[in-house]
Amino acid sequence: MKAALVILADEGLDAVTMRRLAQALETGPASLYAHVSNKDELAELMLDAVLAEAPIPEPDPALWDEQVRELVRGQIRVMVAHPGIARIAWDIAVPVTPSSLRQGEAMLALLRAGGLTLKQATYAGDALSLYAKAYAYEASSWTWGDIDAAETARRGEQMVAYMRSLPAEAFPNLLQIGEFFSAETAAERLEFALDTYLAGLKVLAAGN
Amino acid sequence: MKAALVILADEGLDAVTMRRLAQALETGPASLYAHVSNKDELAELMLDAVLAEAPIPEPDPALWDEQVRELVRGQIRVMVAHPGIARIAWDIAVPVTPSSLRQGEAMLALLRAGGLTLKQATYAGDALSLYAKAYAYEASSWTWGDIDAAETARRGEQMVAYMRSLPAEAFPNLLQIGEFFSAETAAERLEFALDTYLAGLKVLAAGN
DNA sequence: TCTACCCAACGAACGGCGTTCGTGTCAAGT
């Protein structure tokens, strides 16, 4: 349902209610149930529509690790481009929509091209997908909605105040990392996670 | 609020409402706002109480990687032991409760003991924490609540039916991995992810 | 052409939610 994605983009996830959607379609809430059996099903349709925009690389064994990065980046990109979708992705327990399956198959194909066994590829794909969803969710909430800038700032101050109130030697590391943990470093943290995990996978593949 | 955790354990996350909690305390919903300013604040207190049960290892440079595993396992264990808490952990944008901060500091301390720079430790700790929350959330939903067994089974059939309806060569890998992806392999998938990521971190640390 | 039927679409309502407001109650201070 395109209309739902428009509302999501314009007014945020909280505004995507059956009533609001019905209003956009100039009808009543009850009428929506002729096209969708559930709000969950609506969410699933929205997720699938968004995920369909993520490109799927053609596996090339020589480039497999960069292609895995590209696949994950693509998933994250489309989710972050539609803030709120990542939250929906978490709510859906087992995604069995066409786009989800295509993404899953693509991930497995790339990992196998990298020399992993089927089992290794399964587990690695699971971990990478989990991370993609997690990262997209966090990135979305930083850039949008749920928490506004004032609330975020308040939290930051609260944290600093709380930690200052403790003996400084209790949090020697935490007190130093503030500079690394801003929204600006988000992309860098993603690349770090991908690099590290893929480095681990190469160690594994070398042992096969 | 202990009473809230009892309701969570007995009746699931959906039952943790201000009204239900008030009923358990033999009072009205409005009275709760004398002790808690928000439902969000209640959730934060619940999360902190649960996280407080996760043990914090004393850093030993010789054992750092196994200690990181233990820390993550501990976080996951306490969350899965209280199904629904993992979901709360995702809803809270920036966890600034005492237990959360202690866990964060412990993670940084272990990673630094492993020879990572502060920046590397920050990014790695971020990724590991993200993964712990993600894994705990998934594990909780498999073992509990949100989706019942019948619904899960229906989804499984739906997926198989859908994939069978497509040319088999479109999903050569996905069609084979069913055996690896049951609830029984969950612990194995966790260990795989930890092993892989830590292997990647060691490559990094060696370059310092 | 007229009639009978069917079913998609709908208004209205149900039971729930988080939260707020104004009132009552009761113990401590004078």
Add this chain to the structure above:
DNA sequence: ACTTGACACGAACGCCGTTCGTTGGGTAGA
């Protein structure tokens, strides 16, 4: 004994997802 203040509470507000019974228009048959 009287005042005062803080705390607890009943009732209500405006939302939510979903369901029920009705309706009205289009089509198939006579």
